Amino acid sequence: MSLTFMGMPKFSRTADQAENDTVLKGNIAHATRMMRSKRARAFAEVPDAAQLRDASAAIKDHTIRHLGSYLRQLEKSVIDRGGHVHWAENGEQAAALITELVRAKGAREVIKSKTMISEEIGLNEALTEAGITPVETDLGAFINQLREDHPSHIIAPSIHLNRSQVRDTFVSEMAKHGRPAPEDLTDHPEELTEAARIHLREKFLRATVAITGGNFAVAETGTLLTFEGEGNIRMCNTLPDTLISVIGIEKLVPTWQDLEVYLQMLPLSAVGERQATYTSMWSGVHDGDGPTEFHLVLLDNGRTNALADPVGRQALRCIRCSACLNVCPVFEHAGGGQVYGAVYSGPIGAILTPQLGGMSNEVERSLPYASSLCGACSEVCPVKIDFPEVLLHLRAKAARGPGHTMERLAMSASREMFAHHRVLGAGQRAAGVFGNKAAALPLPGPAKNWKGSRNLPELPGTSFRRWMAEHEKELRKQAAAKQAEAKQAEAKEDTQ
Numbered sequence: 001m002s003l004t005f006m007g008m009p010k011f012s013r014t015a016d017q018a019e020n021d022t023v024l025k026g027n028i029a030h031a032t033r034m035m036r037s038k039r040a041r042a043f044a045e046v047p048d049a050a051q052l053r054d055a056s057a058a059i060k061d062h063t064i065r066h067l068g069s070y071l072r073q074l075e076k077s078v079i080d081r082g083g084h085v086h087w088a089e090n091g092e093q094a095a096a097l098i099t100e101l102v103r104a105k106g107a108r109e110v111i112k113s114k115t116m117i118s119e120e121i122g123l124n125e126a127l128t129e130a131g132i133t134p135v136e137t138d139l140g141a142f143i144n145q146l147r148e149d150h151p152s153h154i155i156a157p158s159i160h161l162n163r164s165q166v167r168d169t170f171v172s173e174m175a176k177h178g179r180p181a182p183e184d185l186t187d188h189p190e191e192l193t194e195a196a197r198i199h200l201r202e203k204f205l206r207a208t209v210a211i212t213g214g215n216f217a218v219a220e221t222g223t224l225l226t227f228e229g230e231g232n233i234r235m236c237n238t239l240p241d242t243l244i245s246v247i248g249i250e251k252l253v254p255t256w257q258d259l260e261v262y263l264q265m266l267p268l269s270a271v272g273e274r275q276a277t278y279t280s281m282w283s284g285v286h287d288g289d290g291p292t293e294f295h296l297v298l299l300d301n302g303r304t305n306a307l308a309d310p311v312g313r314q315a316l317r318c319i320r321c322s323a324c325l326n327v328c329p330v331f332e333h334a335g336g337g338q339v340y341g342a343v344y345s346g347p348i349g350a351i352l353t354p355q356l357g358g359m360s361n362e363v364e365r366s367l368p369y370a371s372s373l374c375g376a377c378s379e380v381c382p383v384k385i386d387f388p389e390v391l392l393h394l395r396a397k398a399a400r401g402p403g404h405t406m407e408r409l410a411m412s413a414s415r416e417m418f419a420h421h422r423v424l425g426a427g428q429r430a431a432g433v434f435g436n437k438a439a440a441l442p443l444p445g446p447a448k449n450w451k452g453s454r455n456l457p458e459l460p461g462t463s464f465r466r467w468m469a470e471h472e473k474e475l476r477k478q479a480a481a482k483q484a485e486a487k488q489a490e491a492k493e494d495t496q
């Protein structure tokens, strides 16, 4: 299935490959249906949901507009509370920096909480290359790590798998990384989580360094926050001596008063609950309480480029709730996050990934086309991102870039034809004579997919202009005949 005009590259190819995987698509459809109905029920119970959305969007817009000064305030607040702040311009720098911090502590193994930003910077690969074993402690991320798989969803990274696939993974893979799965393990959720808990507990207890992300950072106090349902992040940010947190520079909120809005909005929009099961907050270091060393890594990686784009910058409001993924027909039909060929998937991936990467490759240029522009994502987005507006803006940019040769040729041929009415007339006459025969023939190259998914209407034998000219001629003839008839009748009356 090709989702867009001819010339569309990467996303359409991966979506094509996933189309026949009925198990994958069944898993995705089941999970997203559950999440969106839970969210809809929860929102219906909140009387000021509309005002919360307005506030969520407004606070993010304000923060992004004054990002520089809030980032400086955050840096000072973290340092004042005994933490260290590091700046990374790109993913490579961030991964190298974190790897160096871990190496300096002499750790050969680190525990990690699920963080999309760690995927964005390729942190696991960098750590592994340096001889350090990263251990994912979020259940979904842990399952993916055992399978050497990528996250398929922002908050539910193994949404593409069902229980029996998870059981099979545990049985075949767990022993390679530590404590094996019980021999009589079934696919009952309680047994599966228990097996993962026992396997990971040993690693939590011996870890000296942990790496986390963060949902928000409060500039006025240098506090980081995470929301979660499993408790593994809380273990990461309390048990080891050294804690390293990495966040994108857009994760800021200025004050605790601003944070109050997101304390309500994020759990509501992400999991349909009034409050997250665990909300952890940490500011610097404290004697006798948690890690003795805290490092905050602030990552740009294309975010300031997105900030410079007046239309595209609204993507930086995103709080990664995943509501847009759960309502997206393309995400569900295409087979989840893996087909996007990038860390961020679904509607937010379609507008964020190309901006972070600067549309530098075929995948990034294809993503703005991974949408039907139905607007369901905009309706649920808690920070009111206007997805169709950004998608069209990015499509225009993609069309000006490399690729899309066929589309550009077709458009310049159309421009010439419409600019010269004689050429247009000749084209219409030719279409009337040969058009239907030509339309039945197969088209070559990428145009084959474009045509294969469409039913072309039958072309009329004559153009509208020609038909109109003949019709007017006929009308004039009829009028002249009537006039002649009337004159004859008048002449007859005169002679009587």
Ligand code: SF4
Pocket (backbone or CB within 6 Å): 269, 317, 318, 319, 320, 321, 322, 323, 324, 325, 348, 377, 380, 381, 382, 383, 384, 385
């Ligand atoms: S774009 Fe909006 S709906 Fe999608 S993940 Fe971000 S905040 Fe949630």
